Amino acid sequence: MKNSVLVIGSVAFDDVKTPFGERQNALGGSAIFFSMAASHFTNVRIVGVAGKDYPEEAIKMLCNHNIDTHGLEIADGNTFRWGGVYHEDINRRDTLYTDLNVFADFKPVIPREYRQTPFLFLGNIQPSLQLEVLEQIEDPKYIALDTMNLWINTALDDLLKVIQKVDLLIINDSELTLLTKKTNLLAGLEKLHMMGPQHIIIKKGEHGAFLSYNTELFYSPAFPVKQATDPTGAGDSFAGGLMGYLTTCKEIDFTALKKALVYGCVMGSFVVENFSTDGLTQLNQEQIESRFNALRNIVTI
Amino acid sequence: MKNSVLVIGSVAFDDVKTPFGERQNALGGSAIFFSMAASHFTNVRIVGVAGKDYPEEAIKMLCNHNIDTHGLEIADGNTFRWGGVYHEDINRRDTLYTDLNVFADFKPVIPREYRQTPFLFLGNIQPSLQLEVLEQIEDPKYIALDTMNLWINTALDDLLKVIQKVDLLIINDSELTLLTKKTNLLAGLEKLHMMGPQHIIIKKGEHGAFLSYNTELFYSPAFPVKQATDPTGAGDSFAGGLMGYLTTCKEIDFTALKKALVYGCVMGSFVVENFSTDGLTQLNQEQIESRFNALRNIVTI
Numbered sequence: 001m002k003n004s005v006l007v008i009g010s011v012a013f014d015d016v017k018t019p020f021g022e023r024q025n026a027l028g029g030s031a032i033f034f035s036m037a038a039s040h041f042t043n044v045r046i047v048g049v050a051g052k053d054y055p056e057e058a059i060k061m062l063c064n065h066n067i068d069t070h071g072l073e074i075a076d077g078n079t080f081r082w083g084g085v086y087h088e089d090i091n092r093r094d095t096l097y098t099d100l101n102v103f104a105d106f107k108p109v110i111p112r113e114y115r116q117t118p119f120l121f122l123g124n125i126q127p128s129l130q131l132e133v134l135e136q137i138e139d140p141k142y143i144a145l146d147t148m149n150l151w152i153n154t155a156l157d158d159l160l161k162v163i164q165k166v167d168l169l170i171i172n173d174s175e176l177t178l179l180t181k182k183t184n185l186l187a188g189l190e191k192l193h194m195m196g197p198q199h200i201i202i203k204k205g206e207h208g209a210f211l212s213y214n215t216e217l218f219y220s221p222a223f224p225v226k227q228a229t230d231p232t233g234a235g236d237s238f239a240g241g242l243m244g245y246l247t248t249c250k251e252i253d254f255t256a257l258k259k260a261l262v263y264g265c266v267m268g269s270f271v272v273e274n275f276s277t278d279g280l281t282q283l284n285q286e287q288i289e290s291r292f293n294a295l296r297n298i299v300t301i
Numbered sequence: 302m303k304n305s306v307l308v309i310g311s312v313a314f315d316d317v318k319t320p321f322g323e324r325q326n327a328l329g330g331s332a333i334f335f336s337m338a339a340s341h342f343t344n345v346r347i348v349g350v351a352g353k354d355y356p357e358e359a360i361k362m363l364c365n366h367n368i369d370t371h372g373l374e375i376a377d378g379n380t381f382r383w384g385g386v387y388h389e390d391i392n393r394r395d396t397l398y399t400d401l402n403v404f405a406d407f408k409p410v411i412p413r414e415y416r417q418t419p420f421l422f423l424g425n426i427q428p429s430l431q432l433e434v435l436e437q438i439e440d441p442k443y444i445a446l447d448t449m450n451l452w453i454n455t456a457l458d459d460l461l462k463v464i465q466k467v468d469l470l471i472i473n474d475s476e477l478t479l480l481t482k483k484t485n486l487l488a489g490l491e492k493l494h495m496m497g498p499q500h501i502i503i504k505k506g507e508h509g510a511f512l513s514y515n516t517e518l519f520y521s522p523a524f525p526v527k528q529a530t531d532p533t534g535a536g537d538s539f540a541g542g543l544m545g546y547l548t549t550c551k552e553i554d555f556t557a558l559k560k561a562l563v564y565g566c567v568m569g570s571f572v573v574e575n576f577s578t579d580g581l582t583q584l585n586q587e588q589i590e591s592r593f594n595a596l597r598n599i600v601t602i
Contacts, residue, residue, distance in 0.1 A: 088484065089484065090484070183389065183390065183391070184526075184527065184528060184529070185525050186525055186526075186527050187527070187528075204508065207505065207508035207509075208508075208509075208522070210525075217599050218599060218602075219522045219599050219600055220600070221509070221520045221522070224486050224487055224511075224518065225485075225487075226485065226487050226488070227485060227488075228485070255602060258602045259602055262602070296602070298518050298519060298520050299519070299520055299521070299600040301519075301556060301559045301560055301563070
């Protein structure tokens with residue numbers, strides 16, 4: 001399908017506590033947040049693994065959002081589970097537990113009918129699995145990659161191989177420093193471009209995001225929400241909005257990526273206002289465009 | 302004079318150590334950084350106190366930059382001195398000492414010929430002194446106020462009186478939280494507007510700055526510098542660029558304040574690249590406009 005994006009990532013239950021409430025067994029995982037956000041722009045194909053305990057209604061909800069779940073394996077055992085508590089300063093959190101469960105033995109298999117999907121998002125999972133996915137994909141048009149400090153610290157060789165093969169690397173500012181040993185944004189970006197990707201996005205959470213396109217810079221602030229209830233999934237929803245919008249563009253040029261970044265900020269803002277994926281389920285196009293325009297206006301003189 | 306701004310603030314020697322070097326007896330203080338930045342836009346009048354040890358060449362440098370120093374009192378004793386060390390993460394610093402010296406007994410007296418200056422910047426000093434200045438000023442057109450956590454914690458009553466009387470309050474994001482008990486930007490701004498000021502600027506350091514104009518929002522990122530050598534004075538230089546530009550505007554409307562905020566970010570970026578006021582002494586208009594345009598381009602799709 002021309003207009004489609006394939007995502008590989010985690011499928012999880014989240015047990016989350018924030019200053020504004022708590023939620024048990026919340027639908028979570030990078031592939032789910034990404035898919036729900038991207039589904040407002042494009043057709044999504046999901047590759048991941050859940051356990052026998054994963055609810056029918058969740059699959060139904062994904063299908064209702066134009067998300068193809070044929071690549072979502074249901075394995076014997078329980079679904080990956082993450083538990084965390086957010087601080088009063090909502091940007092800080094403690095992980096209480098990470099139960100990999102069925103995710104521990106996950107071997108991603110890309111269904112034959114998915115292999116020519118033009119857009120690919122490698123969600124934040126082990127770099128060796130990301131490499132296995134890349135080997136199964138045929139003639140991709142545009143590949144984006146997310147990762148995290150855990151893989152920078154424990155699987156750097158594999159990660160560098162993946163980074164070399166992608167068009168767009170999406171990381172946050174602390175990961176930039178960890179990966180490049182540079183605290184300065186420009187110095188870090190320069191080093192990162194030399195590792196491979198032509199396009200880099202540095203997420204700064206509530207402080208917005210930078211795009212480095214070859215070496216030209218673009219920046220968007222985050223949308224100022226009235227209440228950040230639960231930041232879980234913000235980064236994946238950002239990536240979902242970004243990649244979802246990109247699939248609708250004729251060319252992946254600087255302008256397309258700039259707009260995509262703003263749509264990423266928009267989708268990130270919707271998800272943090274509520275627990276789990278709640279902020280993404282009832283959204284309509286008008287609400288999305290309204291925040292896109294608000295984010296443009298806020299920087300316009 | 303129509304095109305002029307009066308600043309009241311500290312005049313100091315700074316002993317600064319950063320990951321990129323150190324400097325003893327550096328010219329510092331809020332009034333000095335503000336004046337040097339504003340002088341690139343307008344005539345500046347400075348009210349403050351220095352000691353007998355304050356060098357002739359410093360006064361000469363200020364005069365060379367169109368800064369009227371008749372309000373700068375030279376008192377018996379030593380100049381205010383601040384010593385600090387910046388961390389590897391340049392956004393964090395430890396104060397080693399704060400020797401008030403002649404600043405301890407400072408009673409600001411506004412020279413008669415300064416009293417009708419249209420623009421007034423109340424730099425970060427004791428709120429009771431800021432109140433004394435307000436009583437001596439005649440028919441000001443526009444008043445801006447800076448403050449800090451120390452005064453929020455120790456002189457809140459006086460500070461609230463000052464806040465009520467100013468047009469523009471400039472504080473950083475942690476001070477917003479401390480003053481309003483709100484961690485959310487929008488909630489904090491709402492509460493702050495109710496305390497008096499129609500215009501509020503929230504500085505977020507390397508993460509840029511928000512302007513709340515009656516409740517409309519504008520945002521500019523900080524200019525991404527290749528090396529932040531010494532952040533001392535960034536906030537005061539920001540205020541200097543902002544107020545300096547405002548004095549050149551026919552009306553203080555939303556558009557004027559938006560541009561002023563960007564000029565503030567520009568002047569802040571020049572000062573952090575070097576120790577002390579070094580980044581502000583050799584600047585020309587072309588360099589300032591170039592960064593202004595760069596900051597506009599970085600957010601333009």
